[in-house]
Amino acid sequence: MTSQAAEGPDTVVASRRSKITPEREREFFDAVLEQIRECGYDSVTMEGVAASTRCSKSTLYRQWKTKPQFVAAALRASRRVRFAGIDTGSLAEDLRQAARAAGDWSGKDTRLLQALGHAVTSDQELARALREALVHPEIAALEEMLARGVERGEIRAGHPALEYIPAMMFGVLRVRPVLNGQYADADYLVRFVEAAVLPALGLR
Numbered sequence: 001m002t003s004q005a006a007e008g009p010d011t012v013v014a015s016r017r018s019k020i021t022p023e024r025e026r027e028f029f030d031a032v033l034e035q036i037r038e039c040g041y042d043s044v045t046m047e048g049v050a051a052s053t054r055c056s057k058s059t060l061y062r063q064w065k066t067k068p069q070f071v072a073a074a075l076r077a078s079r080r081v082r083f084a085g086i087d088t089g090s091l092a093e094d095l096r097q098a099a100r101a102a103g104d105w106s107g108k109d110t111r112l113l114q115a116l117g118h119a120v121t122s123d124q125e126l127a128r129a130l131r132e133a134l135v136h137p138e139i140a141a142l143e144e145m146l147a148r149g150v151e152r153g154e155i156r157a158g159h160p161a162l163e164y165i166p167a168m169m170f171g172v173l174r175v176r177p178v179l180n181g182q183y184a185d186a187d188y189l190v191r192f193v194e195a196a197v198l199p200a201l202g203l204r
Helices: 003-007 009-017 022-039 046-052 057-064 067-077 091-115 124-151 162-180 186-201
Strands: none
Touching: 022 046, 022 067, 022 091, 046 057, 046 067, 057 067, 067 124, 091 124, 091 162, 091 186, 124 162, 162 186
8 A cells, every 4th residue: 555545635725725824815816805895706816816827727726616615714714803892881982982993894794795796695604604704703702791781781782672682784895885875884883883772772
């Protein structure tokens, strides 16, 4: 038995995968996500990403097999919780800080969400990766803020508006470009929180 046979196919695949450094992998992921933002999901190809990053398309196909798998991996690798660490001791101020944080990244993330809109309805892995990378972590962080507000007695447990706050925050990010042709920046989102979110919770 040869050493390669003894190691088995999983080891051979791992060896192939190890040829791509983390820095190079990050370059591939950044390239595919930026091309999706600029051109839309359907226009992006593995060949195009390979050309822009000066690698062979076989390198990408060997690593990720299909475009949806490649994009899903890029989304998971880009996961960042922008609302993490916000804890001012006041629910109203936490929500204002969350609005400012959302405003700082709304352009890039909203463009990505819009560009992936149709694709995620037909590919479950892609939809799951999108939720894991851009949606669920932020919702969890918002829910922690709200729970702390309840614990401090700023808002009563079971308040009917509590479950809708994540939808309000994410909804305004998605809809403003449609209504006004502009992304929701930090100033707009703070005004939204003060005019709509805080009153819904009974906060000043």
